[in-house]
Amino acid sequence: MVEVIRSRLLDGVPHGFLGRRGGVSEGMCWGLNVGHGSGDDPALIAENRRRAVEAVAPGARLATVYQVHSSDAVIVGEPWGDDERPRADALVTDRPGVALGILTADCTPVLLADREAGVVGAAHAGWKGAFGGVLASTVEAMETLGAQRGRIVAAVGPTIGRKSYEVDADFFQRFLAADDDNDLFFTDGRAGHYRFDLEGYVLARLAAAGVKRIEALGLDTYSDEDRFYSYRRATHRGESNYGRQISIIAVPA
Known part of the structure; x- marks a missing residue:
């Protein structure tokens, strides 16, 4: 069975954060x-996507983007084909029957909704996107x-959690140069390195964009191999x- 992780703040809105449980892929991408x-079998990926949508928003049509770690958000009217995906890192819609999907493997997925307006959004917020303003663009x-x-x-x-996310001094200095208060999202690691709190940084960027109610x-993803994929874990293992x-998130019917 597909495991769907939900947020209390989004009760009543079809949504879910999915991991690796409940799919049909095998091997490293099981x-x-x-x-x-x-590099997985396209037929297995298609079946996994079908299962994911049916677990969250049965009958909806999935829209995704070609994610490039940008600050760009696109408005979805009708879903496009896989070969026509725009290069962007966030999607928004007010169309019932459209499911917005964001792919991650350590980067931060953010799902947003204004129930009264009937508008939802989904953002891929890795450090580059969060730093560059993808969350403000989504809002x-x-x-x-x-x-x-x-x-x-x-x-x-x-x-990826702070304990699992080691970065170098140049990374730390880039954030400090943008805002002295970004020091709050780093703790000391081994010599010349730091641990970065990506989740905490994303929360701060959402608040700076005017979002007042947020659930983390x-x-x-790195430490829970049974539930989640992780780019960094795969890289460390070679x-x-x-x-x-x-x-995934969709407008309530």
């Missing part, structure tokens, strides 16, 4: 792998469809590939 770039795109940022609620899904699930999990 489970609910939905990533076309993983702004939702506003163009009638959402109000004061009404938007957001849930932050499974992402506090789930570490594995040739890795799966991607999906987070």
Whole structure:
């Protein structure tokens, strides 16, 4: 059975953060792998995507983007084909029957909704996207469809945890140069390195974008191999590939 992790803040809105449980892929990508770039069998990926949508928003049509760690958000009217996906890292819609999907494997998935306006959003917030403003772009795109940022609620899904995310001094200095307060998201690691709290940084960027009600699930993709795919874990092991999990949200019918 597909495991669907939900947020209390998004009760009543079809949504879910999915991991690797309940899929048909085998080998290194075993489970609910939905990533076309993983080298997995396309037929298995298609079945995993079908199962994911049916577990969250039965009957909806899935829309995803070609994720490039940007700050760009797109408005979805009708889902496009896989070969027509725009290069972006967030999607928003007000169309019932459309399921927005974001793929991750350590980066942070964020699902957002303004129930009153009937507008939802999904963002892929790795460090580059979060740093570059993808969350503010998502909120702004939702506003163009009638959402109000004061009404938007957001849930932050499974992402690499601070204890698992070691970065170098250049990385730390990049964030410090942007804002001295970013020091709050780093703790000392081994010599010349730091541990980065990506989830905490994403929460701060959402708050800075005017989102007042936010829930963080506090789930570490790196350390929980039975539930989640992790790019960094695969890299540390020298594995040739890795799966991607999906987070989905749709407008309530």
